Amino acid sequence: MKTSSESRQSPVWQDPTAVALLLAATLVIMSNATISPALPGLEALFASEPNAGLLTRLLVPAPSLAVLLAAPFAGFAADRFGRRLLLIGGLTLFVLTGPAGLFLSDLTSILASRLALGVSVAMIMTAQTALVGDCFTGERRTQLMGLQVSARNFGGMAFIALAGLLAGIEPRLPFAIYGLAILYLPFIWRGVRDIPNHAAIPESAVEIAAGAGEGRWLWPMPGLAGLQVVTAMIFFLNPTQVPFYAVTLGYDGARTTGLYLAVLMCSGGLAALLHGRIKRRIGDPGGYAAGFGLLAIGFGTLPAGGDFGLLLAAGGLIGAGYAIVTPIFIAIALQLAPAWRRGLAGGIMTSSMFLGQFASPFASMPAIAVFGYEAVFYATAIGFAAMALVAGLAMVLRPLPDRTRPA
Incomplete structure (x- = not known):
């Protein structure tokens, strides 16, 4: 049974902060799996490079390794400097590093950009999780966490399907999908505000x-x-x-x-x-x-x-x-x-x-x-x-x- 204050509130998915956090949630799947359909084409494109097969296969898990190492530090930063700054900084880094594979000339450079992409994902996910706790309580927090998982899954379906189509045209093209994250920036800029810790x-x-x-x-x-x-x-x-x-x-x-x-x-x-x-x-x-x-x-x-x-x-x-x-x-x-x-x-x-x-x-x-x-x-x-x-x-x-x- 909902309280009277909760019943007067609009659905959580209509909240601008919730919309911003749901958009950020879709970037999790995008970071790793988006380029999967392009891997055979990338291996053929860079076949003349030493260890091309190994480097190509490392492109997918590389962001996960970077997230694993960077996330605890991102957590300290979120607590010390604020969640909004970390989230916007992470999104900016995501937009800069994600599409880099379109232009970089060798697999080693692309792999480095994938590691930097993982750092951006660590910043985004850590700030996002803290903001869910700061800005939402009770039933609305519960609803938002379920919606975030849905956003990851449905976003993943859309991005991977699009990547498959683009990879059939040119193996570098799926990297362009990461650039779509720039469209998120206005929503996150307007929708996300830090809440002082003492006010939580x-x-x-x-x-x-x-x-x-x-x-x-x-x-x-x-x-x-x-x-x-x-x-x-x-x-x-x-x-x-x-x-x-x-x-x-x-x-x-x-x-x-x-x-x-x-x-x-x-x-x-x-x-x-x-x-x-x-x-x-x-x-x-x-x-x-x-x-x-x-x-x-x-x-x-x-x-x-x-x-x-x-x-x-x-x-x-x-x-x-x-x-x-x-x-x-x-x-x-x-x-x-x-x-x-x-x-x-x-x-x-x-x-x-x-x-x-x-x-x-x-x-x-x-x-x-x-x-x-x-x-x-x-x-x-x-x-x-x-x-x-x-x-x-x-x-x-x-x-x-x-x-x-x-x-």
């Missing part, structure tokens, strides 16, 4: 307790960040290993992967819209139970990928499950951290997500080489099922959210 109103007893002890809130963070690392690492099997698995099944790797990822992203975008309802009805433990359960079913279905319909169904289940659990990580981090440390909390959670993505191929490739795709998928399903069981027990043992006030 604690929304719950948990947040008040977190603020009472400067370092007390940090103790649960390693466990939360570690869970996000594992979840992201396993989820990243989809873009890194499913394409090769599809080939072993006799499918056209490029087309099958494109359709599979489109289903995954669309399902995730739709599921994330339910984040607010899930939180109201079954709380964060219930959300974890539902999301991990869907991930378990999805990965358990993948080995039946010889049936094309079941392969796509698995992608849909995995996308929905990941979209349900993703905003819960950020929600708990923002609830734990006091207002003046939300930048650091955002940096920690940003680093943990990209650490999982970056580590995924290094963990999965040896396991697949030894045990095979099907065994790895089944083991992943069992692991997620166990996590869903633990979360379900926590939901049963913990009282449901009080529906007489905003969650």
